[in-house]
Amino acid sequence: MEHKKEIKVMDPRLRAIRNNLREIIYLRWDQEGLQLIQAQSHLLDAHLSQEEKLLIHLQLEENFKQNRNLMKNSIIMCGWCHQRDKDAIYNPSNRQWFCPDCYNEHEEEIINKTSIVY
Numbered sequence: 001m002e003h004k005k006e007i008k009v010m011d012p013r014l015r016a017i018r019n020n021l022r023e024i025i026y027l028r029w030d031q032e033g034l035q036l037i038q039a040q041s042h043l044l045d046a047h048l049s050q051e052e053k054l055l056i057h058l059q060l061e062e063n064f065k066q067n068r069n070l071m072k073n074s075i076i077m078c079g080w081c082h083q084r085d086k087d088a089i090y091n092p093s094n095r096q097w098f099c100p101d102c103y104n105e106h107e108e109e110i111i112n113k114t115s116i117v118y
């Protein structure tokens, strides 16, 4: 997407469905992140060579980075306040979604940044 885009859901029942779907996706994402952290922790006690541990560690780091980027650019949560129950505005300069409140309050900062660390 190359242009600013706003998605509003007016129907309360559709909002509830949207919010529930977002919550399910978020919880699954969060669970995967926790599993990656636990895998890193278990790696310290694993009976493996340092080289094997390093290779696994690097793979886990890559998986963690991919996992984080999934949420960073998703419409599931606001890129600024991280709330998950609001309408969303897409900002093409950093390819992130923001709730209308944050977008309107921080528009200049959001538009001028090429990347917002989530």
Ligand SMILES: [Zn+2]
Binding pocket: 078, 079, 080, 081, 082, 083, 098, 099, 100, 101, 102, 103
């Ligand atoms: Zn927000």
